[in-house]
Amino acid sequence: MLATGHQxxxxxxxxxxxxxxxxxxTxxxxxxxxxxxxxPSCMPDYGHKERPLxxxxxxxxxxxxxxxxVKKAHCSGGEPTLRADILDVITALADGLGTGASIGMTSHxxxxxxxxxxxxxxxGLTYLNVSLHSLEPTRSAVIMGGGDPRKTRATIDEALARGLKVKINCVLQRTYLEDALGVAELARHLPVAVRLIELQNIGPAQAMFDTEFIPEAEVRTRLDDWFADAGEVTREELGVRSPGRYLQPTGWAGSIGFISNSSCATCSDANRIKITPSGIARPCILHNRDIPLKTHLADGTLSDAFEHLFRAMLERNGNEAWQGFHYVDYDLRWDRMERPEGAPVLPLLPMVTTGTGSPSCARRPSDGEEQ
Known part of the structure; x- marks a missing residue:
């Protein structure tokens, strides 16, 4: 039972x-x-120096x-299915959030x-996000450094057969645009939401961004025939809270959406309680204070941590440093950011822009991370 102040x-x-x-x-x-x-394996801190939760x-x-x-939990990585206790984690989340909770996972x-x-x-898993960037095995292996898209397709088919909601994440690259459109066309016959995701100018992608980045606006011009009479599918119907509009072309079983983190990303509706593998909660990756949950777990004071998390999100729109939007979403897979505990990162960070768009985009605001 929560205290009156928390209610x-x-x-x-x-x-x-x-x-x-x-x-x-994560x-x-x-x-x-x-x-x-x-x-991921190129990162100097690949794997964790600290024990994960x-x-x-x-x-x-x-x-x-x-x-x-809270009635939703989403698990990502890395590849979360590599954890030996992954089924125990899913069960723990489903049991903890209770009846009617939405429990999801992103996997290749x-x-x-x-x-x-x-x-x-x-x-207890209720939905599955699957990363798939090409249906052709050889080209897929080049993009993903291994794996087999046929196995991924089998996973998608089995998930749909068992009643799970399925979303497909496909990162747009100029060299592999036709591959991405082939993945998108899976929605013609399958009841899936395909999300075409803009390349972000962060991490290893920086080396290829100038040649491989292709904005949503350009891709949309290639899909005029699909979208001419398409109807919009609400995020409530899809069970997603990610940015962008989801369109269902006439006669298609599924829908197509865009996650445009580079050309247009806003944050005023951000609502994720982001938690790193070693238990650092970050209500805002750029500006709010880190909360080491392991201390609260040991002391039995998680309620205090959640009070801070809710208050940080509630006050976000009044934070001058926030500026209402940003153009990048920092990677949560590693605890690599040096951030003092219990203090803001900086009073003000400059906006990071790509020169590919502006904040005045026709989409509902979010913080731009896959979900």
Missing amino acids: DLIAAFTATGRNHPYLAL LNSLCNLDCVFCK TAANYAAIAAEAGAWN GNLRRGLSVEQFHQA
């Missing part, structure tokens, strides 16, 4: 009309593939989140031996 804080957040916060959990940094725009930790966090009316879909979609479904 008032939830009511104040609800009164803003914004989406209720949800848990965005479970690990490890991945057995090596996408050209990601290349355990399934019991996630159970405690989810139970506290559930008391704050090449499940390791011994894992199946059925197991994830039984553990």
Whole structure:
């Protein structure tokens, strides 16, 4: 039972009309593939110097989140299915958030031996985001540094057969634009939401950004025939809170949306409680204060941490340093940012722009991270 002050804080957040916060959990940094725009194993801190949170930790966090009316948790990595305890983590989140919770995961879909979609479904998974950038095995292997898109397709088919909602994440690259459009066309016959994601000028992608970046506006011109009579699918219908509009071409089973983090990303509706693998909560990656949850887990004071998280999001629009929008979304897979605990990163960070767009875009605002 939450204290009266905490209930008032939830009511104040609800009164803003914004989406209720949800848990965005980065479970690990490890991945057995090596996408050209990601290349996790190239990072000097690949793997974690500190011990990651355990399934019991996630159970405690989810139970506290559930008391704050949080009803969604999304797991990503790295490749979260590489965790030996991944099924225990999913179960812990589902049990902690309770009946009716939405539990999701992002994966490349090449499940390791011994894992199946059925197991994830039984553990409590309700939706699956699958990374797929080409349907052609050789070209897919070049983009993703391995893996097999046919296995990914089998994972998608099994997930749909078991009643899971499925979203497909496809990063746009100029060299592989036709591959991305081929992935998008899966929505013609499958009830999936394909999200075409702009390349971001961060991390390993910086080396290829100038030649490979292609903006949403340019891609849309290639899809005029698809979108001519398309109807818009609400984010509520899709069960997503990510940025962009989702359009369903006439006669298609699924929809297509754009995640345009580079040409247009805004943050005023951001509602993710971002938690790194080692348990650092970040209500805002750029400006708000870090909260080491392990201390609160040990002291039994998670309620205090959630009070700070809700208050930080509630006060975000009044934070002058926020400026209402940004053009990059920092990577949460590693705890690589040197940030003092309990203090703002900087009083003001300059806006990072790509020269490809402006903040006045015709989309609902969000903080631009995949979900």
